[in-house]
Amino acid sequence: MFNPRAVAIVGVSKGRDWGGTHYLETFREYNYSGPVYPVNPKYDGEEIHGYKVYGSIASLPDDPPIDLGIVAVPAKVTPQIIEELGQKGVLFAHIFSSGFSELGEEGKQLEKQLIEKAKKNHIRILGPNCMGIYNPKSRIGFTHRLPLKSGPVAFVSQSGGNAHRHAFTGVVKGYFFSKIISLGNQIDIDLVDFLNYFRSDPDTKVITMYVENIKRGGNEFVKLLKETTKEKPVIIWKGGKLEAGHSAVRSHTGGLAGNIKLWKSMARQTGVILVNNFKELADMIQTCLLFKIPDNLGTAIITGGGGPAVELTDECEAYGLKVPRITEIAQKKINEFIPQVNSNLSNPLEFGANGGHQNMVKVMKILDEEPHISSIMITNNPEWYYSSKLNMDDVVKSLANTISPNSNKNLFSIYNSSRARKETIDIIDEFYLKTREHGIIIYDSAMAAAKSIYHLWTYGNYLKNHGYKDNTK
C-alpha cells in the first residue's frame, strides 16, 4: 500500500485540479517512479497531465501489478468500482469520495455494499471519505508541495484537514514524516491496523495520531498500544471531547466519540501521551525527538527580570513542573561573579542588569551540575542577537555547550515570534534552525514547554515502572 508498483486513479477529469485529477497531478509533481493509470471512459485514449487515460479498469496493463487504486467517483458508483478493482487483482483501494455514513442511513448502506464487494473480491479499503496516503520515500502524496524529505514521525489522522496541516507544520517545526495516513470512515483498514504497522516500521520512531473515534473493540486497541509504547512513543490527540465536539465528530466521520475520561484512563494504562490540540501535538513531537526523558521535574529558570521570572514560574508549576531552589553550593558559585543586589540567585534566577550572554553561559554550566534539575529554561531573544550584532551560530553553540555530553539536562527557550518584523524575520528563522540543530527547543510559551516536558517525564515513569528501557534515543 505504501510502496505500490503501479497505481490506478479512477475518476479523473480535464481542467479541474480536484479529486482524481488532483492525485494525478501530485504523482507527476513528485516524480513517482511507477506507472500511473488514470481511468475515465469519457477520455479513453486521451492524455491528462501527460498520462494516458484508460476507458476501463479491465483494460489496464497487468505488469507491473497495480497495488493501489485511488477511487474518486460519486459515492453510488464506488461499490461497482471496488468490484472491478478487486477483479483486476488490485490489493488496496483508497476511496477519496465522500457521501457515506457521515451523511446518514443511505450512506451506511453504501458502506455495507463496499465491504461486501471488498471481501468478495479480496481487496482492502482505506476510507472512504479520506485523503489517503503520504509517503515521501515512495513519492506518494495527497496534495501539492509536500516535502519530499522523509523523517521519523508517522501520523495517522481521522481528519484529512489535519493530515494536510500536519505535513506543512512539520516543515515549519523542523520534523519530517515516515508516512501520513488520512483514515476517513475506516470501514475496513483502520487505526488499529496502522498502529500495528507503524509499531514495526523501521522508518518510524514516533507514532502520532489524530483520533475521533475507535471503530474496533477497545480491548484490542489497548492491548496493541501497550505493546507499542514499550517500543516507541505514541502520541494521541483525541478530537471531539465534549458535547458539541461529539456532534461535530458524528457529522465528520460518522461515529461516536467516546468519553474523554475513558481516554485519559486508557492513556495512563498504556503509556500513551494524550494531547489536547494540534499545537500540543506538534510541541510534543519536537520534545520526543529532541529531548532526553527527564529524571525529575526540577526546572531552573534563567531570565532578566522579576515580573517575567514570576510568570514563567507560575506557568511551569501550573502544568506540573517544579522550580526548586538550587543548591547553596551553586548559589555561592554564581555569587562569585553576579552580585546579590537586583538579582535572585536561588531559582527562578534573574540577573537584571547583571545578565548578558557570558554570565548566562557561566550560570548554565553551574546548573548543569545540579542533580535535582533536569530542565533548564532560558528566554533568549533572536532580535537581541540581531541588534547586538552577535553571531547566531556562536551564541547558540555556546549555549548548547553548557550541557556536558553525559548530562541528563534538556535545554529550551521561550520565544514567541508571532509579531515578527520584516527586518528580523530571517534572523528568527535562523534562530529556530540553529537551536534545533543543537538540540535546543524553542517553545512559544512556558505552558507549552511545561506540558510537553511533563508528558515526557510521565512516559519515562511508565517505562521505568514496567521495566522497559528508554526507547527514545
Place this chain on the structure above:
Amino acid sequence: MFNPRAVAIVGVSKGRDWGGTHYLETFREYNYSGPVYPVNPKYDGEEIHGYKVYGSIASLPDDPPIDLGIVAVPAKVTPQIIEELGQKGVLFAHIFSSGFSELGEEGKQLEKQLIEKAKKNHIRILGPNCMGIYNPKSRIGFTHRLPLKSGPVAFVSQSGGNAHRHAFTGVVKGYFFSKIISLGNQIDIDLVDFLNYFRSDPDTKVITMYVENIKRGGNEFVKLLKETTKEKPVIIWKGGKLEAGHSAVRSHTGGLAGNIKLWKSMARQTGVILVNNFKELADMIQTCLLFKIPDNLGTAIITGGGGPAVELTDECEAYGLKVPRITEIAQKKINEFIPQVNSNLSNPLEFGANGGHQNMVKVMKILDEEPHISSIMITNNPEWYYSSKLNMDDVVKSLANTISPNSNKNLFSIYNSSRARKETIDIIDEFYLKTREHGIIIYDSAMAAAKSIYHLWTYGNYLKNHGYKDNTK
C-alpha cells in the same frame, strides 16, 4: 504626579544611559514641556543632554513648583534625598533605586527611614525599586520609544519588566494607555491608591493590573474593587500563584503573595476579571475594548473542514463557551445555497469545497439572526487573501457588515501568525489593522477567544445580577 509642572532628577551621570540619566534622556526624547532639573554635585553647572545640572536640591528654581522628584541614587542615600525633596516642597518622589526590603532586613530598615522622612516632610513616595510613570498625554515615560499616543487602558504593575513589556505589546495589539505605573515595593503610594485614582480618571476606560501581593488590608481593596467594577472593567493578572511562584515574588518585591484561591473568590465577589498571564491580559483588554458583553455563551463556528471544526469546538467547550445547533430555519436557509454533502450545516458549520468568501458572508448574515448565538467564529486567513489577490479592505468590510448595527453579536477570527514569511508579513499587519478597525478581533487560538469571551460574559452577569448597567460601551 501624572502632570508635574517641573521635575527634578536626583542622581545623573555622564555617558551612561542608566538610572537618572535614562529618565533625563526620555524627557528630552518625549519633548516634555516643563522644566527638568538634573541634580548631581559632581557636575554642578555642567550640561547633560542639554539640561543644566544643579549641585543640590536646595539650589533648584522654585517656579514653577517641582511636583515630581525622580530619585536614582544608592539606596542608603535615599532617606536624605527624600528629606531634601520634601523640604523643597516637592509633592511626589519616585524612587527608582533598588536594594530595599526585596533584599532583606537591612533594606527593610531603610524603607522605615524613608517612610519617616516622607511623613515628616509631607512628600509621598512611589516605589522604591520601580520604573515609575508613563503618561503619554503629559510626555512622561520610563524608557525610550514608548508611544506618544494615549488611549483608554490604565496599567498598574508590580513589575517594571511587565510595565515595559505592556507598553510595547499595546502598540502591537492596537491599544494605547492612559497611564502605566510601575509600583515597586509600595512603601507609601500603593495599588489601592492607583485603583482609586483610575476609578475616576476620565481618560481610563479599562483598569488593568499586574499584582503580586497586596500591602494594605484586603477588605479595603475588596470594597474599592466593588465600587470600581460597576464603573469600568478591572482586569487583574495575579503573579506568584504557587509555591515557587511565591518565593519568586518574595525576592522580587519583598512581600507575601497570598493564596490564588482567595484571589479567585475575591474576583467572584467583586466582578474583577482574573487572568493568568501576560497574553491572557492582552487578549482580555482587546476583548473589553472591542466587544459587546455577550448575552449568552452560544458560539457559531464557521470553518473549512471536519478536523478543524472538531478542534475549535473542543477548545471552545473546554473554556466555557457553548456550540449549540443553529435553528432548523437557519439550516434550511443555508441549505438553499450550500448542499448538505461534504458540509455540516448545524454547528460547527463546515463547508469544505462549498466555502468561499461569498457563501461565508451569506451564512454569517443568517447567523446574525440566531438569538441563542452571541459569538461568531471564523477562521479566515490573510495569506489566502494575498494569494487570491483579494482587496483586504473589501473583504474585511464585507465580513463586518454581516453583523447588523443593532445585533448583539461579536465577530472574531482565529489566526496564528507565528511563522509569517517575508512575502506575507505586510498583508498580515494589514489584516490585524483592518479587522481591528471594524471591531473584529483576531485571536491566535480558540482557547484565547473562549477564555476572553467567557470572562466578558461573566462580568456582564455580575453587572446584571447587581443591577448595574453595562458600562463597557
